[in-house]
Amino acid sequence: MKKLIVIALLIPLALMLVNCGGPPKAKMQDIPEWYLNPPQAEDVLYEAGDAAKMSMALAKEAADSRARDGIARAIEVKVSNMLKNFMQQSGLGEDAEALEFTSSVSKQVANTVLSGCRITKREMKTEGSQYHAYSLAEYNLNPLIQETLNQAKKQKSLYNEAKANLSFDDLEKEIGKLEAVRE
């Protein structure tokens, strides 16, 4: 009799413990292929983002914004590298002013308006009571060239022209070459 009661009490306890494993984790087969291996292209940037939330709308918003943030950060790195390459090729070296200029322009470009950054793919999975959203953001690099030029011109005052002899005409030509962006 007592044994029966103990067993009967242990069953719900065991089931409760099974439920106490924290939020369910995403199964590998549920994760979209494009999230694990985002597509690669010469003139297009791709970044993936994901978020798990109780509300589907919130999960979508969070996943989208993280994917777009990934694009903004990738742009910063790309523009920074492009300007650094130009500085080195022009023989300007990496003095403090040159680095500040490079950093300032790349940050401004990255923080500026992302035109045409689209969420091209999206998948919504359910994990227990949560929604797990996966988003893939796509950004065409062509508008980036003009934006970099605009910001470089705006930030010109940061750079001591007399000392560094920086030619903005050369910079314009360099940025105009899409190949430089595609590196």
Place this chain on the structure above:
Amino acid sequence: MKRISIVILPIVLFQFCGLFHIGGISEALCQTLIPSWFEEIPKSPTGIMLSVGYCGKYQDKNLAKQVAINHALIIMAKQEQIRLIFEVEEFADGRLRLLNPTFEQFYEESILSRIMQDYKVLDSLSTEDGYFVLLSHPSSDRLSIKSTGGKSWGSQPRWTKELPGSKDFVYGIGMVGKYSSCVRAWKDADEYARFDLGKNIEIEAGSIHAVQRDNRFIIESKILRQSYDTTLKNSIIVARWYDAKEDIYYSLCRQSKPVSD
């Protein structure tokens, strides 16, 4: 002994059902019968705009029709011109993660008044779940939609997973899930689709990331902010789809690409 068994059995059953999600709401609460133009809006001649209005169950059919028409008129005004203000902020410091999206929309009363003076009901359908109406503005005899009665939802369209690519149009997708009211769900899915379209046109993005590492842990802190304030013109909800299996409502919004693109 019997009494104990009676008490314990429901507890065991409750736990078992909770564990395997048995006995939940499995039947879809959404409309099962819809007009074809609710699922995909027909093409309209240049200069004529179409909009779809809907409402839930009403005892009085005339009242249902009026509510659906009023809804379609507001949608038409939004389609013609709407100002959208969107902002999302995310804070994360390794322990706490906060997401704060805000959505604001404004449409012109003057546009609504103008539409109310010149519109035509092209088709309507009354089902057990509600009332649907298709309007055109301006009212024109050039366009006639033949009523095909109700139909059930088709198979999952490709746009629910992949944004359509087009030289001429920009698209946005809205999706919501697990709503008790399908009317509320469609309204939200339509609005989210419009906001998504705005994001795909232009958005300001900025973020600060910091990573702290020690021998055992990596703590990532992040402040992210994205926003836009834009006015959409001629943005139309062109398609809808309901995933009865997962209880998800999808809306697809479309607008011609801005000339500057």
